[in-house]
Amino acid sequence: MQKDAYTLILEAIEAxxxxxxxxxxxxxxxxxxxxxxTPVREALQRLETQSMLKRDxxxxxxxxxxxxxxxxxxxxxxxxxxxxxxxxARHATEEExxxxxxxxxxxxxxxxxxxxxxxxxxxxxxxxxHLASHNRFLVQQLDLLHRSMALMAQTSFAAEGRDxxxxxEHEAIVSAIAARDENRAWEALRTHISRAFETRLxxxxxxxxxx
Numbered sequence: 246m247q248k249d250a251y252t253l254i255l256e257a258i259e260a261x262x263x264x265x266x267x268x269x270x271x272x273x274x275x276x277x278x279x280x281x282x283t284p285v286r287e288a289l290q291r292l293e294t295q296s297m298l299k300r301d302x303x304x305x306x307x308x309x310x311x312x313x314x315x316x317x318x319x320x321x322x323x324x325x326x327x328x329x330x331x332x333x334a335r336h337a338t339e340e341e342x343x344x345x346x347x348x349x350x351x352x353x354x355x356x357x358x359x360x361x362x363x364x365x366x367x368x369x370x371x372x373x374x375h376l377a378s379h380n381r382f383l384v385q386q387l388d389l390l391h392r393s394m395a396l397m398a399q400t401s402f403a404a405e406g407r408d409x410x411x412x413x414e415h416e417a418i419v420s421a422i423a424a425r426d427e428n429r430a431w432e433a434l435r436t437h438i439s440r441a442f443e444t445r446l447x448x449x450x451x452x453x454x455x456x
Contacts, residue, residue: 332378
């Protein structure tokens with residue numbers, strides 16, 4: 246199925262092909278994606294309404310999250326991700342648990358490599374937990390939340406030492422889900438998100454270097 250202009254632009258933002266602060270030009274986007282300017286214009290308006298883009302004079306640029314917005318995003322993410330882990334511990338099928346275990350095992354091969362590849366693997370891992378919650382409304386809200394995370398200038402996996410620690414945290418989350426321990430799964434995922442936020446703040450403060 247052919248993707249529409251909105252999906253194409255959104256996927257480019259999520260893939261960091263367009264980064265926070267980049268200017269999006271209607272004619273250039275139409276040429277890049279091989280579509281007419283009308284659907285591009287409508288897509289840009291929709292993305293602006295969703296706060297993915299913002300006005301800079303007469304132009305639209307990819308939005309940037311300030312410190313307060315970042316804190317607000319992580320506050321909501323901590324609660325929703327924790328709930329997803331709790332529900333996954335309750336509802337995940339044995340097949341879904343094996344997929345999560347396989348993801349953690351496979352991601353070991355990515356340690357010390359490209360932060361962007363680790364970030365994509367991390368996104369797949371969290372998405373699998375969301376689906377394993379078997380709650381469509383929660384999945385919808387987490388999809389919107391993770392979409393906004395594309396507005397962060399860097400992935401926390403670019404911070405020195407974060408990748409190995411994060412993977413150990415993933416193992417703890419999956420272990421709790423496999424044990425059907427709802428409270429431990431909830432706590433493990435909340436701790437994981439809290440540490441990711443702390444890492445991001447330390448990078449911004451210059452305490453941690455980026456790879």
